[in-house]
Each structure stands twice: as C-alpha cells, then as structure tokens.
Amino acid sequence: MKQLTPGSVLVDVQGKTLTDEEAKRIQHPLVGGIILFARNYESPEQLCALTQQIRAARPGPLLIAVDHEGGRVQRFRDNGFTHLPSMQDLGKYYDTEPMLALRAATEIGYVLAAELRACDVDLSFAPVLDLDYQVSTVIGSRSFHRNPTVVTLLAKSVIQGMALAGMAACGKHFPGHGFVDADSHIAIPVDERELEDILNEDSMPYTWLGDMVLPAVMPAHVIYPKVDSKNAGFSKIWLQDILRQRLHYQGMIFSDDLTMEGASVAGNITDRAKAALSAGADMVLVCNRPDLADQLLSQLDIPINPDSTQRLLRLLPKQPFMSWPELQQYTRYQDARSYQAQIFFK
Numbered sequence: 001m002k003q004l005t006p007g008s009v010l011v012d013v014q015g016k017t018l019t020d021e022e023a024k025r026i027q028h029p030l031v032g033g034i035i036l037f038a039r040n041y042e043s044p045e046q047l048c049a050l051t052q053q054i055r056a057a058r059p060g061p062l063l064i065a066v067d068h069e070g071g072r073v074q075r076f077r078d079n080g081f082t083h084l085p086s087m088q089d090l091g092k093y094y095d096t097e098p099m100l101a102l103r104a105a106t107e108i109g110y111v112l113a114a115e116l117r118a119c120d121v122d123l124s125f126a127p128v129l130d131l132d133y134q135v136s137t138v139i140g141s142r143s144f145h146r147n148p149t150v151v152t153l154l155a156k157s158v159i160q161g162m163a164l165a166g167m168a169a170c171g172k173h174f175p176g177h178g179f180v181d182a183d184s185h186i187a188i189p190v191d192e193r194e195l196e197d198i199l200n201e202d203s204m205p206y207t208w209l210g211d212m213v214l215p216a217v218m219p220a221h222v223i224y225p226k227v228d229s230k231n232a233g234f235s236k237i238w239l240q241d242i243l244r245q246r247l248h249y250q251g252m253i254f255s256d257d258l259t260m261e262g263a264s265v266a267g268n269i270t271d272r273a274k275a276a277l278s279a280g281a282d283m284v285l286v287c288n289r290p291d292l293a294d295q296l297l298s299q300l301d302i303p304i305n306p307d308s309t310q311r312l313l314r315l316l317p318k319q320p321f322m323s324w325p326e327l328q329q330y331t332r333y334q335d336a337r338s339y340q341a342q343i344f345f346k
Contacts, residue, residue: 003060006032006312008277008304010065010254010285011293016042016050023057025290028297030304032283032312033063036121041076044119044324051120061316068116068124070108071141076119080324082111082337085344087128090154091145093343102157104343107336109161114333117165117321124162125218125254127155129171129205130178138183148204155205159213161336166317170254171209173220174243175232176202180222185260188231189222195242198224203247211251216315217243218254219281221263230279234266239280252311255284259292270299282308 007030013022016039025031034054041047051064066075071086090108094101116124129151130136132143144151159169175198182189191198199207206217219232219239232238233255243249255276258269266275269292273284282305286293327333 004029004058005304005309006061006063008032008283008302008308009273009293009296009300010035010063010283011290012037012287013040013050013054014290016040016046018050018053018057022290023053025293025297026054026057026062030297030300031058031062032309033065035285035287036064036066036075037287038075038077042079044080044115047076047119047121048324055120061313063123063312063316064121065123065125066116066121067126068112068121069126069128069142070112073142076115081115082341083345084108084112085340086141087144087154087158088132088141089344091132091143091150094145094150094154100343102153104340105154105157106161106164107339109158110164111161111333111336111340112158113162113165113167114321114327114336117167117317118324118327120321122317123168123170123216123315125170125172126162127158127169127171128173129155130173130176131202133178135181136178136183137181138185139178143178148201152205152208156209156213159209166319166321168215168315168317170216170218170252171206171214172218173222173232173256174203174206174217175199175220175224175238177220177222178202187261188265189220191222191224193224193226195224195227198227199242206243206249207247210247211249214251216252216254216311217249218256219243221256221260223265230275231263231265233263233281234272234275234279236279244280250311252283252308252315253281255281257285257287259287259289269296273300274302277302277305282311
C-alpha cells in the first residue's frame with residue numbers, strides 16, 4: 001500500500017478493535033491522526049493491538065493521540081495504567097514544597113508518557129495551562145494553579161518528564177479558559193476581559209514556554225468579544241496576529257473538538273473546519289460523531305498546508321520505545337511510579 005502524507009483532520013474510533021469502515025476512513029488522504037477515548041481501552045495488551053491495527057490501516061506517518069492529563073481526565077485507568085493525581089493536587093503540593101513538587105511533576109510526566117508510548121500512543125493533549133480562578137466547572141481540578149508563574153514551572157516539569165519518554169506536549173486552552181464558568185462542550189463561553197488583561201495573566205505560560213518547550217497548542221472554544229467576535233479557535237486575530245506574530249509561536253495548532261457546542265457558532269461541521277484552518281489551525285479534531293467525520297472528509301476542499309505537515313511530523317516520536325512488559329521491568333519507571341504514589345496516594 002502506498003505511503004500516505006498525513007492530512008489535516010483527526011478522527012476517532014468507536015470500540016476496542018478497528019472495524020473495516022474505520023480502517024477505510026483512516027485511509028482517507030485528509031486524515032492525519034486518531035484520538036482515543038476510554039471506550040477504546042480494556043487493557044494495555046488490547047490497546048497495543050488496537051494501535052497496531054490503526055498503523056496497519058494507514059501506511060505512513062499518523063498521529064495517535066489521547067486526552068490523558070491525570071486526575072479526572074485520564075482516559076486509560078486500571079488494568080496496568082497508573083492512577084495519576086490531578087494537576088490541582090500538584091499545584092497544592094507546590095504551595096508547601098515547591099522544589100519537591102517540580103520533581104514530582106517530572107516523575108508524573110514521565111509515567112504518563114511512558115505508559116502511553118509503551119502502547120504506541122504518540123501524544124497526550126496535555127498539560128492544561130488554564131489558570132485556576134475557581135470559576136470554570138470544566139477546567140476545575142485540571143488546572144495547576146491560579147498563579148501563571150506556578151502554572152508555567154509545573155507545566156515545564158511535566159513536559160520535561162514527557163520528553164524523557166520521547167513524547168511531545170500540547171498546551172491548552174489558548175489564550176485561557178479558566179476565567180469563564182460555561183463549559184464549551186455544552187455552551188458558548190464568553191470572556192469579557194480586555195486583551196492586555198488576558199495576555200498579562202492567562203496567556204503568560206504560552207509566552208514563557210514558547211514552541212521550543214511546548215511544541216503544540218490547542219485554542220479554547222471561547223469568545224473574547226473585546227478582541228474578536230469569533231471564538232479563539234476560529235480567529236485569525238488570536239491564532240495569527242497574537243499567537244504567531246506577537247508571541248512568536250511556531251509550533252503546531254490543533255483545534256479543539258469541532259463537535260462541541262462552543263464550535264457551533266461557525267456553522268456546520270465543514271464550515272467549522274474551514275473556519276479553524278483558515279484562521280491558522282494546522283489540524284482539526286472531529287470526535288464522537290463518525291457521521292460528521294465522513295461528511296467533513298467528503299466536503300473539505302482546503303489543500304493541506306505543507307508547513308502544517310512539517311509541524312505534525314515534528315511532533316511524532318523520533319525513537320522506538322520499549323514494550324509494555326519491558327516498561328514494567330524498567331527501574332526508572334518503577335521509581336517514578338512509587339515517588340508520585342507516596343506523595344499523592346498515601
């Protein structure tokens with residue numbers, strides 16, 4: 001089968017094995033990645049078999065990703081995977097033991113990434129960089145801290161741990177989702193603050209980390225009317241003028257899931273994808289609606305951006321990783337698991 005260049009659409013699969021219909025969808029030229037969910041997981045062995053099926057269905061580079069942050073957003077739990085603390089718990093630990101918390105963040109990042117890579121998953125959409133204003137119900141315990149400096153320090157340590165397992169990181173949700181109460185999965189959040197207020201608080205982690213440390217970003221399905229009438233993921237002002245030009249960010253930009261209510265402002269699924277890609281996104285996500293994924297793949301007529309392809313290729317792991325059985329015997333991994341468990345799960 002001919003090697004395929006990765007496209008600009010990331011889709012999902014419905015079960016624990018790949019169906020013939022899903023294999024055909026993965027072969028579409030516009031597909032560039034797969035996102036997995038809890039429904040796709042039963043055990044490390046099963047997950048490895050699923051990722052092998054996905055690779056076999058699509059010769060050539062393909063990103064396999066997951067939302068695996070720790071705390072309540074951890075798609076693969078039990079049956080071998082380590083229970084990871086929430087990032088809020090890590091932030092609370094920082095308030096009492098800052099240097100030990102930075103080490104713990106690195107250990108957590110390593111365990112998170114090592115277990116995924118041992119099952120041939122390339123990327124976790126983590127860490128969350130939103131500030132903890134104790135307002136947002138959807139962010140909540142996913143946030144490290146209210147202080148952007150603490151968020152940046154802890155995130156950098158998590159990213160370092162992930163990198164030690166050969167995994168890149170994706171910060172979300174630019175420029176910041178923590179100030180608004182509404183959940184963009186089911187509503188259209190609006191943040192009424194001025195641009196400079198957002199840039200001087202919520203966006204500082206992106207400014208400080210940069211694409212050398214944080215090679216991918218996911219914008220928020222939030223409207224900031226003092227900046228643009230479009231939500232950040234569909235806004236050239238946010239993605240090109242601010243993120244690319246003002247913040248000098250040259251990494252990968254993923255849209256958030258286009259089936260979320262917060263994305264509905266842009267029209268149907270094809271309109272949403274066109275809006276995101278035209279605004280500056282490199283890849284768009286279509287989750288939990290295979291019918292909409294097929295509709296998009298049949299209708300999207302925007303050519304693949306070669307720069308986007310290169311950004312995606314830079315995210316992919318550069319070296320093979322150990323198998324799941326080998327990982328279980330690896331002393332460094334065992335020590336990292338024990339270290340974080342002793343702090344957060346006494």
